[in-house]
Amino acid sequence: MLSTIAQLRAAVQQALIRAFGEAFATTDPMLVSASNPKFGDYQANVALSLAKPLGQAPRAIAEQLVQNLDVAELCDPPSVAGPGFINFSLKHSFLEEQLQAIRIDPRLGVEPLGAGKRAIVDYPSPNIAKEMHVGHLRPSVIGDCLARILEFLGYETLRISHLGDWGTPFGMLIAYLREAYPNALNDDSAINLGDLASFYRAAKRRFDEDTNFQDTARQSVVQLQAGDPETLKAWGIVCDLSNQTNQKIFDLMGLKPLILRGESFYNPFLSDVVAELDRLGLLVEDQGAQCVFLEGFTNKEGKPLPMIVQKSDGGYNYATTDLAAIRYRVTEDQVQRVVYPVGAEQSNHFAQIFQVGKRAGWIKEDHDFVHAPLGNVLGEDGKKLKSRSGEAARLKDLLDEAWLRADPDLYQLVCEQDWEAIALVLLEEPDWETAAARLSSDESLADNVAALKKTTIETVQRQVPIWLMGNEPVPSVAQPVVANIRQALEQRWVENRGLGAERSFQSILSDVQAIGISAIKYADLSQNRTSNYVFSYAKMLALQGNTAPYMLYAYVRIQGIGRKGGIDFSELDAKSPILLKEDVELTLAKQLLQLDEMLLMIDQDLLPNRLGQYLFELSQKFNQFYDRCPILQAEEEDVKTSRLILCHLTAKTIKLGLSLLGISVLERM
């Protein structure tokens, strides 16, 4: 099915030819949605731009186009307005037809325009050996979302994680593994290194304190790259540990698994890449390093900038790896399209490797390699979050905090309790002052005590949902408080969450967790991916306005109607007419029919926030419809059925749209 806008565009194109001749066959009709509902649904602005070439008044041009337009099937007779806009108002009968068509279409009218093509979405998952922090959210969430959208558009899509699994930090971890867990290398069953966070912290501490250990660590990198079997084994253990730990968070967040193809994967191809660049005459030796000199990039002295593909010590660097990846993807993976949702600070790097990839003949005309830059996540101070300095919030903490805050009753009850004494016991310190005195900080002791209290209490509060869920044993000191919370919560949930016959305490709590995670993902996805944003709990965990819960709620309302009326939406008579009588019904219907336009646009600009915006508007329009149009209580049977169909289509659209964002719907809230 051709989208409405495409049908109109074709019609205006025909009119251009009829009115002004074949020369205008390729003129863009400049069709866009109307800037204001009072102008109709769509407008063509082409007449204004043709004023000069045709030497006529724009209004006269518009009139001639209208004379030649054949759109009687789609809309009311078009009108010329203002300086020469052509306005189109869609006919109700056309909208009703279109709705009937997408009703029986599992794709809701969206063309699989990528069918038969293969695409790669290459996003940096958390690097091996690093604990996930909030800065890792963007690439993972946006990368997963773009992959889902391309997949839905028909592309055979590979999600590839180009993770750093070969670089310098490994030395430290391998050396620490050998030192602290010597048995791990001989006895596979002996491996229990605890979670990655503590292992990494321990290794880092060791590395920072001891210069001898630093040497050992560097030595390990050399051994690794030389292929020493024992070192490789240690490396494998560290990678497995890292992948397992991060996989848990990926699962929790509903991110689809990645093909792990890190730097180590391309290691065997690096020398070939350099040799091929040499054969092509692109390679120049400079100060002992093998370089490709770039066009359009200069250094501080204004001389051409080299891209180093082999260091003077013979080693390779990340540019080499990325080039190898490009070559592999073209020759082995046979892809047409590669999308890199990666931080904007790497724009130069991508421009450079794409340039070299093209000059080497790997990236050809029909290949589409594109960097989709991501803005930085900034700290409260407006500076980029750095994992190195350790100030970035842990991702796991953010997810737990979201769980706590996603249900207002739960959050209120937890905040009401006095946690100070419990927190101190769990901190395993005699008193706050002693604990605070150990912190290395320039602040006064009083400030340190206050800060320590706050963070410790927050840490304990984040545990509450986990304890309530029964995932971890509740420490005895916290048991009475947790029991109280549970009791009070059960009372409230009986009243406003349907706790009892329909839902168990655990299932509600689990839904609350899903809502929290959805809110976090959506907070990221709803923003233009190129803009920086300042990380803030309050913003990411908001539950009102343009948020995931808002859209989930619209969906839940529809499910509620189904339950209340004993309706099986899929059983609604396929022949029942759709009647668009009220303004809100019309508005909702038009929104439902714009999904395909939206996704077509995203295929081009790769901006998921457009889809978020679309779904928010759809939910808004549904809520207005819900507010003003009785559905189950509709007086006439055919109106009731028509409205149920609108409900069903809305639910399907929200469900599909959210699933493309990587968010699952709930049946109840």
Place this chain on the structure above:
RNA sequence: GCUCCAGUAGCUCAGUCGGAUAGAGCAACUGCCUUCUAAGCAGUCGGUCGAAGGUUCGAGUCCUUCCUGGGGCGCCA
């Protein structure tokens, strides 16, 4: 020094290829639950689109200069 990105309501941000009176959400304030879930709906308040020039029928959008913030610029990834 060179270069890339950004600057829109008190806050966070949309704004399609240049198009008609620049839009949301949050915050603040006012209404609406005996009626399909109020995580909702309706409304009020809020703007020299960083500044100045230019291009033209028309500029938040394109060009130039400047200001402010952030990123990048040879052997880290």
